[in-house]
Amino acid sequence: MQKYGGSSVATPERIRRVARRVVDVYRQGHQVVVVVSAMGDTTDELISLAQKITANPPEREMDMLLSTGEQVSIALLAMAISDLGERVISLTGAQVGILTDSVHTKARILEIKTERILSELSAGKIVVVAGFQGVNAANDITTLGRGGSDTTAVALAAALKADLCEIYTDVDGVFTADPRLVPEARKLPVVSYDEMLELAHLGAVVLHYRAVECAKLYGIPLHVRSSFNHNLGTIIKEVGEMEKPMVVTGVAHDRNVARIGVFGVPDRPGIAWRLFQALADENINVDMIIQSATRNGVSDISFTVSKPDLRKALAVVEKIKEKIGATGYNYDEEVAKVSIVGAGMATNPGVAARMFEALARENINIEMISTSEIRVSCIIKAGETERAVRALHRQFGLDKEPA
Ligand code: ADP
Numbered sequence: 001m002q003k004y005g006g007s008s009v010a011t012p013e014r015i016r017r018v019a020r021r022v023v024d025v026y027r028q029g030h031q032v033v034v035v036v037s038a039m040g041d042t043t044d045e046l047i048s049l050a051q052k053i054t055a056n057p058p059e060r061e062m063d064m065l066l067s068t069g070e071q072v073s074i075a076l077l078a079m080a081i082s083d084l085g086e087r088v089i090s091l092t093g094a095q096v097g098i099l100t101d102s103v104h105t106k107a108r109i110l111e112i113k114t115e116r117i118l119s120e121l122s123a124g125k126i127v128v129v130a131g132f133q134g135v136n137a138a139n140d141i142t143t144l145g146r147g148g149s150d151t152t153a154v155a156l157a158a159a160l161k162a163d164l165c166e167i168y169t170d171v172d173g174v175f176t177a178d179p180r181l182v183p184e185a186r187k188l189p190v191v192s193y194d195e196m197l198e199l200a201h202l203g204a205v206v207l208h209y210r211a212v213e214c215a216k217l218y219g220i221p222l223h224v225r226s227s228f229n230h231n232l233g234t235i236i237k238e239v240g241e242m243e244k245p246m247v248v249t250g251v252a253h254d255r256n257v258a259r260i261g262v263f264g265v266p267d268r269p270g271i272a273w274r275l276f277q278a279l280a281d282e283n284i285n286v287d288m289i290i291q292s293a294t295r296n297g298v299s300d301i302s303f304t305v306s307k308p309d310l311r312k313a314l315a316v317v318e319k320i321k322e323k324i325g326a327t328g329y330n331y332d333e334e335v336a337k338v339s340i341v342g343a344g345m346a347t348n349p350g351v352a353a354r355m356f357e358a359l360a361r362e363n364i365n366i367e368m369i370s371t372s373e374i375r376v377s378c379i380i381k382a383g384e385t386e387r388a389v390r391a392l393h394r395q396f397g398l399d400k401e402p403a
Pocket residue numbers: 004005006007008037147168169170171173174175176177178179180203204205206207250
């Protein structure tokens with residue numbers, strides 16, 4: 001199983017190069033299933049096209065539109081493979097039978113039918129599958145959320161019991177921070193599922209977090225590597241208790257967040273429940289939540305959502321505001337989340353304090369904080385992201401080889 005991301009198939013030349021890589025593996029005697037993303041920035045371009053039509057495109061139609069990007073790239077890759085003289089077939093998510101729920105634009109895979117792929121493989125063909133898409137029970141096209149082609153690949157690897165799942169991208173593997181922001185970032189040879197799950201969830205877009213979830217669930221090791229060279233990349237797998245975990249393995253950042261503040265909420269049982277239930281009913285994921293101390297019987301509640309969900313979330317708050325007796329609300333799109341992740345954190349006190357120290361030295365204000373056993377996240381002003389990530393990378397010595 002191989003997956004190639006958008007930058008790896010961004011141009012006709014790159015598609016031909018991917019075809020050669022695929023054919024090489026096939027000629028070594030392997031059965032090959034390839035998952036591909038849309039070419040280059042196609043998905044972004046389709047989204048801005050929709051926005052030129054309306055500010056509120058129906059989500060079903062959005063999926064109809066976005067899924068076309070991958071339909072283009074599978075057809076072109078199949079043509080390139082065929083041109084090299086091998087038998088090949090391209091299949092959309094619907095043709096494979098990738099069944100999902102009906103949450104358009106962020107659907108979850110429920111089941112994958114393997115009959116079609118298995119019969120094409122046994123007929124000696126290379127199979128090229130469109131990433132990022134599936135169909136719901138009503139046979140409507142769905143998409144899996146940005147970056148979702150990774151999830152298609154891992155879910156297919158699980159369904160087909162593939163012995164290898166390689167994720168080809170435009171960097172050499174998983175780094176200690178996004179190499180675009182931190183030039184000193186180092187490639188990590190091995191990352192545990194749990195650490196990768198946190199990193200992916202906290203903004204390291206190199207892997208979609210549902211892909212990591214699925215890999216962990218089915219025990220599938222992933223190899224994240226570059227499609228531009230033959231270097232070994234990063235292996236994501238279960239890491240035993242015996243191996244000494246790093247206190248901080250990596251730094252992640254996410255600019256795709258927005259903060260909403262709801263003010264003057266009466267201090268009564270059931271208020272938080274009503275607010276967050278109303279958001280959940282609209283399939284809006286709420287991330288960090290803080291409630292201020294109560295003064296004069298009222299408090300403020302702040303929470304973060306992903307940027308694409310902001311309009312929907314504000315509409316919910318507007319509707320429920322009176323019912324929960326809030327006096328007002330505001331929002332801020334110019335925020336970002338910076339996080340440190342490391343399995344060794346659980347047993348090392350003072351890590352959070354060192355994080356806050358690094359940010360304080362840079363004179364960066366922390367607006368919200370959240371923690372788990374193996375991570376600490378802070379909400380800061382978006383404009384300070386790069387400085388914050390670099391300072392944290394330095395603070396935890398990630399630019400140096402571990403002893
Ligand atoms: P693809 O199109 O192959 O799916 P993505 O753009 O989705 O590629 O993911 C690769 C990008 O992820 C890299 O170019 C890099 O900028 C970014 N990235 C963010 N965090 C990390 C990290 N910790 N390690 C490696 N890459 C990262």
